[in-house]
Amino acid sequence: MTVKQISVFLENKPGKLAEFTDVLSDNKIDMRALSLAEAADFGIARVIVDDVYNASTILKDAGYVFSMTKVVAAVIPDEPGGLSHVIKTLGDSGVNIEYMYAFTTPKKGTACMILRVEDVAKAIEVLQKEGIRQVEQEELTEL
Amino acid sequence: MERYYQPEIECASLDQIRELQSKRLVKQVQNVWEHVPMYRKKMEEQGVEPGDIQSVDDLHKLPFVTKDDLREVYPYGLLARPLSDCVRIQSTSGTTGRRVVAFYTQHDIDLWEDCCARAIVAVGGTKEDVCHVSYGYGLFTGGAGLNGGSHKVGCLTLPMSSGNTDRQIQFMTDLGSTILCCTPSYAAYLAECICERGVRDQIKLKAGIFGAEAWTEEMRRDIEDKLGIKAYDIYGLTEISGPGVAFECSAQSGMHVNEDHFIPEIINPKTGEVLPDGEKGELVFTCISKEAFPLMRYRTRDIGILSREKCSCGRTHVKMTKPLGRSDDMLIVKGVNVFPSQIETVLMNKGYPANYQIIVDRVNHSDTIEIQVEMTAEMFSDSLSAVAAKEKELVDALKAMLGIYAKVKLVNPKTITRSEGKAVRVIDKRNLYQQ
Numbered sequence: 001m002t003v004k005q006i007s008v009f010l011e012n013k014p015g016k017l018a019e020f021t022d023v024l025s026d027n028k029i030d031m032r033a034l035s036l037a038e039a040a041d042f043g044i045a046r047v048i049v050d051d052v053y054n055a056s057t058i059l060k061d062a063g064y065v066f067s068m069t070k071v072v073a074a075v076i077p078d079e080p081g082g083l084s085h086v087i088k089t090l091g092d093s094g095v096n097i098e099y100m101y102a103f104t105t106p107k108k109g110t111a112c113m114i115l116r117v118e119d120v121a122k123a124i125e126v127l128q129k130e131g132i133r134q135v136e137q138e139e140l141t142e143l
Numbered sequence: 144m145e146r147y148y149q150p151e152i153e154c155a156s157l158d159q160i161r162e163l164q165s166k167r168l169v170k171q172v173q174n175v176w177e178h179v180p181m182y183r184k185k186m187e188e189q190g191v192e193p194g195d196i197q198s199v200d201d202l203h204k205l206p207f208v209t210k211d212d213l214r215e216v217y218p219y220g221l222l223a224r225p226l227s228d229c230v231r232i233q234s235t236s237g238t239t240g241r242r243v244v245a246f247y248t249q250h251d252i253d254l255w256e257d258c259c260a261r262a263i264v265a266v267g268g269t270k271e272d273v274c275h276v277s278y279g280y281g282l283f284t285g286g287a288g289l290n291g292g293s294h295k296v297g298c299l300t301l302p303m304s305s306g307n308t309d310r311q312i313q314f315m316t317d318l319g320s321t322i323l324c325c326t327p328s329y330a331a332y333l334a335e336c337i338c339e340r341g342v343r344d345q346i347k348l349k350a351g352i353f354g355a356e357a358w359t360e361e362m363r364r365d366i367e368d369k370l371g372i373k374a375y376d377i378y379g380l381t382e383i384s385g386p387g388v389a390f391e392c393s394a395q396s397g398m399h400v401n402e403d404h405f406i407p408e409i410i411n412p413k414t415g416e417v418l419p420d421g422e423k424g425e426l427v428f429t430c431i432s433k434e435a436f437p438l439m440r441y442r443t444r445d446i447g448i449l450s451r452e453k454c455s456c457g458r459t460h461v462k463m464t465k466p467l468g469r470s471d472d473m474l475i476v477k478g479v480n481v482f483p484s485q486i487e488t489v490l491m492n493k494g495y496p497a498n499y500q501i502i503v504d505r506v507n508h509s510d511t512i513e514i515q516v517e518m519t520a521e522m523f524s525d526s527l528s529a530v531a532a533k534e535k536e537l538v539d540a541l542k543a544m545l546g547i548y549a550k551v552k553l554v555n556p557k558t559i560t561r562s563e564g565k566a567v568r569v570i571d572k573r574n575l576y577q578q
Contacts, residue, residue, distance in 0.1 A: 007525030009518045011555055037527040039534075041552050042518075044527055063557055065518045069525045098526065116525065 001124045001134045002070040004052045005114065008045045009065040012038060020045060020064070027058045032140055033114055035101035048073070048103070048114060050141050072115040072123050073135035078104065086113060086132055093126040095119055145393060145456050148264040148296065149257065152403050153458050157451075160459065164406055165198035167431035172196045172205070175439060178223045181216055182439060202406060202429060203417045207440045210243070213382065218244045224435045234282040235381045235480060245284075245381050246435040252291065254432055258379075258387030258401045259292025265392045265399075265456070266350040266375045268322055270297030273347075275320035277311060277329060278355070280304040284385025285355050285478075289324040292387065298322065305329060308336055316345040323351040326478050327358035327366065327374075331508030334369035348372045354379065354386050355478040357466060357575035362508060363395075376465060382438055383428050389463050394455045397462035404432040407463060408440070409449050412470035420449045425470045426463065444471045474569060476503055477510045479547045483568045486514055486549075489540045494521060500559050504572040513550040514541065517559055 010016045017036075024031065024047075032048040049055045052068070059066050076082040083102075090097060098116045105112055112135055117123045127134060147153045155163070173193045175182040185206040186192065195204055213221065222229075224246075231247040247255070263274065274293035278285025286304055293300040301320060303311055311333060314320065323330060330353050337343050348370055354377035366374045378398050379386035388405050389398035400407045409424040410417055418424045426447045430437040445466040454462060474481045483501060490499055495516050502513045522533055534551055541549045560567065 005525065007523075009523050009530075009553070009555065011553075011558075016555075039527060039531055042530075044525060044530070046525060063555070065520050065523045065556055067520070067523055067525050 001072070001128070001136060002120060003048060003073045003114075003135060003137050003140060005069045005071045005116070006047050006049065006052065006055060006059070007067050007069060008047070008059065010043045010045055012041050012043050017043075017045065023058060023062045023064075024049070024055065027054070029055045029058065033101060033103035033112075035099070035114070037099070046099075046101070046114075048140065052137065052140075069116065070120055072117060072120065072127065074113045074115060074127055075105075075110050075133040075135060076113055078109050078111045082111070083113065085130075086115075086127070089126055089130045089132065090115070090117065090123055093122065095123045095126065146264055146267070146269070147458070148261040153261060153399075153460065155403075155459060157459060160402060161199055163403055164431060167403075168199055168202065168406065168429070169193075169196055171429075171431045171437055171439070175223055175437060179221055181212065181220055199406060202408065202440070205429075205440050207415065207427065207442050208438050209442050210382075210444070213243055217242070221436060221438070222246055223437055224248055229435050231287075232282075233284045233287060233381055233385060243381055245384070247384075248434040251384070251433050251435050254404055255288060255384040255387060256291030256295050258384065258390075258404065259288045260295035261292075261401065262352055262375070262377050262387050262390030263289075263292050263296045263298065263322065265390055265458075266322065266352055266373065267393075268293075268296050268298055268350070272296070272298040272321045273301065273319055274298035274322045274324065275301045275303055275311075275315060275348075277303045277305055277323065277325035277333070278386075284379065284381050285324075285326075288379070288385040288387055289352065293322075293324075308333065312337060312340065312342065312346075315348070316342055319347045321347050321349050323348055323370075323372070325351075325353060326355050327353040327362055328356060328477070328505070328508050328510060330366050330370075330374070331362060334366050335507070338369050343369075343371065346370070350375065352377050352390070356475050356510075357573075359575060365508075378463065378466070380443060382436075382441055382443075383430060384433065388428065392454065392456035392458055396454075397450060397464050399454070399458050399460040399462055400449075402460050405430055407449055407461060409447065410442075412442075412444075412446075420451050420461070423448050423467065426466075444469050444473060446470055472569065474501070474503055474512075474571065476512045476545075477547050479545065481512070481545055481547075485544050486541065489537070489544050490514075490516060493537050493540055495519065495537070498559050499568065501569045502572065503569065505575075510573070511550070512547070513552055515552045515554050515559060517556045518553045519556070522553075 030050040035046045037044045096118050100115045176193045189206045229246045235243040276289045280286030351374045363374045375391040377386050377390045379388040389400040391398050406429040408427040412425040426443045426445045446468040448464045450462045500515045504511050
């Protein structure tokens with residue numbers, strides 16, 4: 001019940017992000033979500049794409065340093081309090097969130113939270129128990 | 144009127160100098176032959192015996208000593224006196240594997256301090272002066288050497304050591320420092336701070352003795368203008384004694400080598416052949432008066448030129464130019480010796496690829512060093528803090544190896560230019576060695 005996030009090392013220089021997104025677009029890879037974390041001289045672009053296996057091959061060929069991480073993708077209702085429910089559930093169960101970001105889905109009224117947690121198995125379990133739906137890898141292709 | 148600390152020797156005729164040098168050299172060769180097995184072995188390999196050295200004209204027959212030789216017999220292998228006769232050590236900026244520990248008897252300290260006293264008197268120092276020593280104290284020779292020289296001249300000595308700029312300026316204004324001794328980059332920084340704070344009219348500085356790193360004529364003028372002083376160069380290295388191996392006089396056009404103690408030669412770094420005065424080559428020194436650690440024909444790797452042109456100051460000792468470069472790949476950053484191989488060792492130990500680039504620059508008269516390293520999949524993770532922690536680990540390891548902070552910059556793989564043949568590992572943007 002997880003999806004794979006691709007994290008890419010990028011130098012903190014003008015044009016580096018555009019180079020990266022060009023590589024994806026030239027190869028017809030569609031991004032579902034993108035989040036950037038930055039240090040002084042470098043940044044990490046974290047992306048969720050429609051075709052993770054194809055994307056990884058392409059990035060490898062293009063010479064990028066990247067890693068693949070299992071993340072939880074929780075579907076939340078696009079309304080006040082929707083997010084609180086998810087993070088409270090995790091917090092109450094002692095699951096620590098390292099970082100997270102969101103994207104909306106074409107399905108009206110729902111959003112998807114990407115959650116990077118320490119204990120993935122436990123996160124999946126407690127979210128399921130609370131009836132919070134999680135997106136799977138295959139679904140990303142069809143979105 | 145020009146004043147001298149030891150006029151009888153500083154202004155001696157060339158014949159007198161040569162006679163003294165020859166006498167001391169012959170004695171020193173006999174001494175190291177008897178007391179330092181490595182010298183005897185080297186001389187035997189070269190087919191030279193003490194009897195072959197009758198005067199300075201025979202100096203070229205002796206074998207060279209290199210930094211590698213020092214390392215090989217570290218720490219005691221070159222001692223020419225029992226350890227019990229030694230009273231002090233000084234050491235180069237703590238770099239693993241390349242550290243030099245030099246030993247001194249009281250006699251050695253005295254002659255070293257005499258050399259520094261000559262430098263102080265040459266810039267106009269007298270017992271009326273307040274000598275502000277902002278070189279580092281400790282193992283580094285800068286603080287100890289100028290401190291001792293200042294005592295010999297009879298100046299009121301302020302053993303400030305380096306750092307704590309607020310306190311430096313406070314003492315300068317409160318106690319009326321007249322002579323400043325420090326690295327040129329620190330002098331430039333102090334000058335800037337003094338101007339910024341608008342306290343220039345409260346300082347009484349008239350001269351500065353600045354060494355331990357390369358600096359340009361522009362930097363000299365900048366410091367002189369900002370502080371309203373005369374800025375003088377001083378040269379030395381721990382292996383030979385420390386600062387004061389050579390020093391600048393009122394002519395400010397090269398440094399007089401204290402050749403009654405240290406005989407300079409210029410050689411072709413490739414062939415070892417001795418070059419005549421006026422030609423550019425590697426500086427080699429022979430210590431003819433020292434007792435504990437008398438290096439013979441020590442190859443400094445500094446490139447320079449010697450000149451016997453008559454000097455307006457009246458001193459007769461040969462003059463050397465500022466170092467014009469290096470004959471090896473050593474960098475001097477913030478006064479600290481840095482070898483690219485040390486950086487490479489750290490990178491390899493930490494699992495980084497050996498493809499790297501060192502970028503040295505000078506920003507606001509202060510040296511900066513940046514090491515660009517290519518990111519690898521093994522080092523990378525999706526967590527910024529994990530990558531930052533790895534980066535910090537590398538910075539700490541470099542600091543432990545080099546003794547100074549070096550900025551690490553992680554770059555994309557394959558972005559560091561692969562050159563054909565010899566890799567360009569170092570980009571020095573400082574342009575310090577102008578001709």
